[in-house]
Amino acid sequence: MSHSLQTIQASNHPIYFNEQGYKALNLHLKENKYSNLFIIVDSNTNEFCAPKFLPYLETDLTIEIIEFENGEINKNIETCVQIWNVLTELGADRKSLVINLGGGVVTDLGGFVASTFKRGVDFINIPTTLLSMVDASVGGKNGVDLGNLKNQIGVFNLPIMVLIDTDYLQTVPQNEMRSGLAEMLKHGLIYDQNYWEQFLDLKAIDYADFDALIYRSVEIKNEIVTIDPTEKNLRKSLNFGHTLGHAIESYFLENENKTTLLHGEAIAVGMILESYIALDKKLISIEQYNQIKTTIKAIYDNIDFEEIDIDPILELLIHDKKNEYGSIQFALIDGIGKIKINQLVENELILSAFKDYKS
Known part of the structure; x- marks a missing residue:
């Protein structure tokens, strides 16, 4: 595993590779006064990726994990409503940070949830599948499906940063x-x-x-x-x-x-x-x-x-x-x-x- 891949500067946000990403994330947490931290996962990434990710975090912020059932079938506005409600109940505000840890469904939906909650809170994407690394990680498209029409509802909005750690691919079938x-x-x-x-x-x-x-x-x-x-x-x-x-x-x-x-x-x-x-x-x-x-x-x-x-x-x-x-x-x-x-x-x-x- 080569850890020397250069950071790619996307429009207004960096895409970090492997170890550099966690360093940048922790520095960002240190330099910004966030009120609390929410990690959005699906049932797969909560089980396979969160245990790998959480030990990298260096922060005293309260961390809440919000999980939804995995699968494209759940990439809809109903799931968003549930997450908006949970964020509200858990005291999320405009200074909260959202981290989306998962494949394209998680980053698309999590990015949309973060972009619209209180007119937008900061979010960071950590794609964990090959598809989301090479596709959903770039370009600022966030959104959900409407019935069977893919990505019919959504916004262009950029994450603060993207972390690509290819070690997560070991969990991908x-x-x-x-x-x-x-x-x-x-x-x-x-x-x-x-x-x-x-x-x-x-x-x-x-x-x-x-x-x-x-x-x-x-x-x-x-x-x-x-x-x-x-x-x-x-x-x-x-x-x-x-x-x-x-x-x-x-x-x-x-x-x-x-x-x-x-x-x-x-x-x-x-x-x-x-x-x-x-x-x-x-x-x-x-x-x-x-x-x-x-x-x-x-x-x-x-x-x-x-x-x-x-x-x-x-x-x-x-x-x-x-x-x-x-x-x-x-x-x-x-x-x-x-x-x-x-x-x-x-x-x-x-x-x-x-x-x-x-x-």
């Missing part, structure tokens, strides 16, 4: 690691061809070097959101694989006959489908498409789509937050490492992409 890997693959496909090529032979990846791969992924996302914090243009490139991926994820979430997919599993399918669309629009070559499809299919299980699944998935696209003026906009790769945003795609082409995915 293999399928969750693969889920996070999907966002790393995406960062390569949209922004950095050399980075993408490091994943072509996963067996050759030395997990001792994995820290450096995580670091580069965070760096890429940070470069993109620093240029375009509120998703007017370049940041839309991060939606590659997500336009169809989110619709697939939502459909599998709400459909009793389907096994719920992890975020990265849905995004992996989305990236193959949207690469096919890019191929059809002559943005990538057949060799590039085959490389993407083969690489992703080697990592992720094949998802079964039946004829009757496709229409409801297309219906869900209509609610995608990225749509403007009722037309569905895609961010498509333009070669590997570059992107074209606001691409209109007709339904026929989406259907062909599903057909090709199955073949």
Whole structure:
């Protein structure tokens, strides 16, 4: 484990790696007069991550742990109401500090709770899954789902700091690691061809070097959101694989006959489908498409789509937050490492992409 990764300066807040994060956190607690400290966890991170985290804390503040049941299904306004009530009962005020210790559900929801409680209290994110380290840790998006519509309610608001400690990954199951890997693959496909090529032979990846791969992924996302914090243009490139991926994820979430997919599993399918669309629009070559499809299919299980699944998935696209003026906009790769945003795609082409995915 290399502890020498440089701190990444995101817009107005630092992202610390490994040991440096705890030093910075304790210094911050010393220098700021907080009234009390609330740690938001889910049932998993309370059990597996809190025992590792708490001994690092050096503070005399009263510490309260607020736990909610884990899972995307609990990332909703009802959970927020419960936490706002608990904060109120426990005497939280504008000078309280919230620390979100968990995966993307915890940091998205905890960041939203902190951003709205008394019009906003300071919060710090400590992502504990690969997905939240390379994705939710950067960019200041906080929010919750509305029914099955992902992240429909939320705010842009930045944490005081982010601590990425890759030791937490030892508690993460293999399928969750693969889920996070999907966002790393995406960062390569949209922004950095050399980075993408490091994943072509996963067996050759030395997990001792994995820290450096995580670091580069965070760096890429940070470069993109620093240029375009509120998703007017370049940041839309991060939606590659997500336009169809989110619709697939939502459909599998709400459909009793389907096994719920992890975020990265849905995004992996989305990236193959949207690469096919890019191929059809002559943005990538057949060799590039085959490389993407083969690489992703080697990592992720094949998802079964039946004829009757496709229409409801297309219906869900209509609610995608990225749509403007009722037309569905895609961010498509333009070669590997570059992107074209606001691409209109007709339904026929989406259907062909599903057909090709199955073949």
